[in-house]
Amino acid sequence: MKRSEINAAIQYAKAIMIKHRFYLPKFAHYDLAEWKASSVCGRQEILQAHLGWDVTDFNLGNFTKCGLTLFTLRNQSPDNQKMYAEKIMVVQEQQITPMHYHWKKMEDIINRGGGDLMVRLYKRHPQTDLLDEEAELNVAIDGQYINLPAGGTVCLQPGQSICLPPMLYHSFWAEQGVVLAGEVSMANDDLTDNRFLEPLGRFSNIEEDEKPIHLLCSDYQQYL
Numbered sequence: 001m002k003r004s005e006i007n008a009a010i011q012y013a014k015a016i017m018i019k020h021r022f023y024l025p026k027f028a029h030y031d032l033a034e035w036k037a038s039s040v041c042g043r044q045e046i047l048q049a050h051l052g053w054d055v056t057d058f059n060l061g062n063f064t065k066c067g068l069t070l071f072t073l074r075n076q077s078p079d080n081q082k083m084y085a086e087k088i089m090v091v092q093e094q095q096i097t098p099m100h101y102h103w104k105k106m107e108d109i110i111n112r113g114g115g116d117l118m119v120r121l122y123k124r125h126p127q128t129d130l131l132d133e134e135a136e137l138n139v140a141i142d143g144q145y146i147n148l149p150a151g152g153t154v155c156l157q158p159g160q161s162i163c164l165p166p167m168l169y170h171s172f173w174a175e176q177g178v179v180l181a182g183e184v185s186m187a188n189d190d191l192t193d194n195r196f197l198e199p200l201g202r203f204s205n206i207e208e209d210e211k212p213i214h215l216l217c218s219d220y221q222q223y224l
């Protein structure tokens with residue numbers, strides 16, 4: 001993914017958040033000089049918990065079709081006692097987050113405003129670890145359980161949320177407009193806890209065609 005695309009996605013996400021009056025912490029707006037001027041001790045938790053911007057095309061090279069813009073607001077780190085994480089995400093219309101499950105993490109995905117958030121679900125086949133094309137499933141939408149066929153899709157309107165237990169395959173995208181989505185979950189580890197159905201990368205390889213406006217959480221190690 002080109003750095004210019006990442007910069008544009010962050011600018012777009014910031015505009016969507018302003019529109020929905022969702023405010024980010026101060027470090028969301030740091031440029032490289034501000035990061036470098038921040039105290040090493042003071043920023044340690046941000047770096048260790050991988051807080052901050054995260055823009056990915058899942059290394060597939062077509063961000064419009066397959067991609068996600070996220071900001072991790074809180075998460076577990078080796079030095080804090082948090083068992084939880086929170087993210088805010090911008091899901092563009094018809095922009096897919098590909099089918100995956102988490103071995104450990106249980107997460108609620110919340111439509112915080114905008115269009116409809118569509119979530120497709122499959123059970124994991126116990127023998128193949130791929131999609132179980134036949135098994136029905138049962139999920140909670142804001143505490144109310146519904147039954148779905150394999151591959152069934154839930155439409156979350158603004159204000160609605162779905163609880164996704166570990167090991168349940170899910171994929172999502174937006175319809176009827178861009179969606180500002182929240183994620184409230186158990187501790188998050190994107191380095192080890194994503195099982196994608198297709199082989200792809202959780203983080204993109206970056207082509208540095210311009211300077212970063214803001215660092216991604218995956219940039220900290222290289223730049224700071």
Ligand SMILES: [Fe+2]
Pocket residue numbers: 100101102107170
């Ligand atoms: Fe997920």
